[in-house]
Amino acid sequence: MPEAPSPAHGFPGRLLVFEGLDGSGKSTQAALLGKWLAAQGYRVFATEWNSSELVSNVIRRGKKKGLLTPTTFSLLHATDFADRFERRILPPLRAGYLVLCDRYAYTAFVRDAARGCDPKWVRTIYSFAPRPDLAFYFRVPVGTTLKRKLASRQKINYYEAGMDLGLADDVEESYRRFQSRLKREYDRIAAADRFTVIDSSRSVEEIQHALRDHIRPILENFPTGVALTRDG
């Protein structure tokens, strides 16, 4: 585990990160970009950060007993991320893959900040995670993500709505307020850490073309592999 603040990784692979609110279209775009890269013969490794079994089990238990605090919630997610990082991100990065991460440590920075954790503390905890070579932020209005969610008849998750913070009794209203907090943090971090901001209101094709343009400099002098290996 290196010292904070996270330095560049220096490994032969490249680390590409897709960040944004739920429903911002980042997963769709990451998958399309991975396809395109693989079709050109690059070694691509795609990984996503959603709640693992470990986290969901503990959260369910904690919620039942009303035990989770912002600190334990934050450390629990850090544990989960570390597991993914040590298992799924670091090895392919060292092996020279283009590692596509659907969510990275920034997801935690944003969520923990919205829950009132000290941002400096959170950053230090995640300092084992190196700076990505390229980070995309899919910027989208909160209203749009909520509409997408309701249209697809997905249930709004308790923590996704920040219900634990008591922002509002109504789930939709709480979701709107909590996600707005996340968005404000994302906007701030995207500027401070010089993310490539993607306007999510454009069409899927337009966005994909833009991503392919943005990634070209990263691919300069980057070797293509013979065999393609998929996640799993």
Next chain:
Amino acid sequence: MPPGPLRGKLIVIEGADGSGRTTEVALLKERLEVDGHAVVDTGLRRSDLVSAEIDRAKQGHTLGAATMALLYSVDFADQMENKIVPALAAGSTVLADRYIYTLMARAVARGASRAWAQELYAFALRPELVVFLDARPEILLHRSIAKYGSLDYWESGMDLCLSRDLFESFFLYQDLLSREFAWMRERYAFRVVDANRAPEQVHAEVLKLVEPLYDGASRPPSPPRLTRPSSRAASG
């Protein structure tokens, strides 16, 4: 976290496995209660939030170093916020059988930086007293064999692959840990007690460190005490 308006006292007993911590915690708890203080004892891996996950991880030896360090921190944070702080707020003495220092030493022995480990536990309360029971590796070795009938895989740091030989790994690992504890002694104002001696002697010395904490604190009037002769004699 700075010491807040918490009325109780946080006392930590630290030391390697086999240094006599658990015995001392029991003796001290007994003594403090006899003196009229409410005592809540705590230790590592006692929160039911993630202890099942920790046990599973230890069984499978599957988690990376950062992951394991963080999993332990969840367990600690849970106890800090849901047990230690409320107990102190209620005016109880909290007696901790190990604290963040062991967790930090273990993390650093596994490759974390000291700065990272310190910041990770920045939310932990500063104890009023940290007693470090210092015992020679040979003593720890014999106590470990007496306790487990062998050497414990984790207390020998076998996951670090320092040596394939359990016996040799034990010494190498204890050496790594004691290097970390040595560095922490000054930084965290450890009061070091020679734990190569018998439990009664250790207890007598620990009491000398603990008693001043309660000077001026109101104690219930002392009727004839029913403490065991050894612990009375130990009070000096």
